[in-house]
Amino acid sequence: MTVLDVSSLDPDVNQDAVVGRTLRQIAWSRLRKDRVAVVSMYVLGLITFIAIFGPLISKLLGVNPYDFNTDLLNDAGSLPLGPFGGVSLEHPLGVEPLTGRDIMARLLFGSRISLFIAVSATIITVVMGTVVGIVSGNSRGKTDAVLSRFMDITLAFPLLLVIIAMSPVLEQRLQAWGMPAGNPSRITTLILVLSIFGWPYLARLIRGQVLSLREREFVEAAISIGSSNSRILWRELLPNLWAPILIYATIAMPGLIGAEAALAFLGISVIPPTPTWGSMLEESVGYFTVDPFYFCVPLTMLLAAVLSFNLLGDALRDALDPKAGRN
Template identity: 40%
Template sequence: MTSPPQAATAGNDTTTAGESASLTEEKTDTTQGTTAGRSPGQLMWMRFKRDRTGVIAGCVVIFFFAIAALAPVVGWIYGKDPYTFYGLEDMSLLDPFGYPTGSPGGVSGDHWFGVEPDLGRDVMMQLLYGMRTSLYTAVPVTIVSVILGVLLGLVGGFFGGKTDYWIGRVTDFFMALPSQLFLISTMPVVVALFVAPDKETPVYVRFLAMLIILSFLGWMGMARLVRSATLSLREREFVEAAKVSGASRWRILRKELLPNLYTPILVQGTLMLPMAILSVAFLSYVGIGYTEPTPDWGRMFQRAGEIYQDNPVYMLFPGIAMVIFIVSFNLLGDSVRDAIDPKAGR
């Protein structure tokens, strides 16, 4: 008497399970079809948008680049520039000892970030133009370093043998150099190649000297990364197929290997830019980078180091700005890496 209801129940359960499995397979197929129809760039953008930390960091980085590029516009609206000695025009801004009067650092409605001691220049405009100088120097340095590293890494990893051996030994040699001491010792030498010691050094000469030296010392990490990736890619089937089809070595490097190296190159490049900014600031801090009256982050820190005991506020705004930018760029690099290769962080 109880067998038919049990059979019917079993049949209903089987039907329900079958419908659920069918629906699950349909959703899976739909999802896979949607995913398969998207390019790698679209998939990366989808993963990146889900990372709130990366999105916020990216917005902060874009803001810094935008505010640096628009520094002259901000100065026009603000009514100040980084070169005028406002403390000499308005004697009430500085006390008899040359320090800002009123609130700490001279912060007021006319000077939002205060004024510089002794000269009374506007700190906000010095900071914006200093960011502009640092970014406009660090970006070309990073681009040249990436190009050098990619070329040497590709050549060494693809050709192997003695080519790879000697490129590796040169890379080891440059990585063994004490970078800070090398920067300090070679910067005056490179500047002297363009300008006589008894003449004033133009700003563009200092820019070229830093571009040459920092690029000369910044390519090794990228070269090693690209070399290791190239070693694993050159044995893949698509490379062998290109060789069999008669493709030249240059075409294989350009069309087969390089497109598959965009991920490590992009991630490493985003991590190299903050280091380049710190190196530019370091050169200005020790007095061999940008000098007066060129606004620069490093020069502001050098000046702040002289007066921090009597006027610590002068260091506050450039210090906060640099910390926020460096941390944001590092977080952006990590988020880009996770978006491109989700398995990399596991």
């Protein structure tokens, strides 16, 4: 029988070792290999850059979203001179009919406001939904029953009609509490009404996740050793909830962007001449037959943002799925 001499093994030989990866590392690896997700992230990064630095870009280009340029309109004073709505080196996306305001400058300024409304509403929705969902799922008993019925009642409201009815009342109440009239109170109203009726969807999702996690062995072990509720919440539950929260936030963003655009058609948006994607789209509809390029510019930006968020949300859901094959 031959005995293996362990001392004869070369210690310098690189021995392959199995290295474990966290869910975050696995998800990021999957996202980087997903071309659709990568393109979506680049598009959203560009839109975010435009939203943050839009006013600076507009200033560097020497255009202002509020300046009237009637000399760029025809003799009737309504339609832009030149093809594609007055496209030129000075005005790369043309000018508005009737006013002659630079469309690119208004798009740059409007991107900031549209994304600010959507991001703020998403943050409030996620925070409210997560808190209520965790409290409901972790408490059980009467607290769970009351919160569950409150979610059901909130979801039963006809969303659009309630928003139309609540917006003027809420805006007046904000002004009575000292908030400046005009766009500050109007934008705050939009954020609040979109958030108030958005959180129950996430709350129900989080409640179901918490109820499932409460039956898992690691949570039962934490309870058996006498861990406090706060420790179980922060150390056991929340780390396992960030994936559905992130996916929901990514998918909720395009819905809120579209909701702001829809409310603009109903007159429940920022006060003119302040632009948003929705208000620009609403203003351009009347000129679609005579100046379709004016209509296509805000529509393209809106579609790019909504489509990119939806595709990224789908990619995140696939990447964070623990049942998917490891890449």
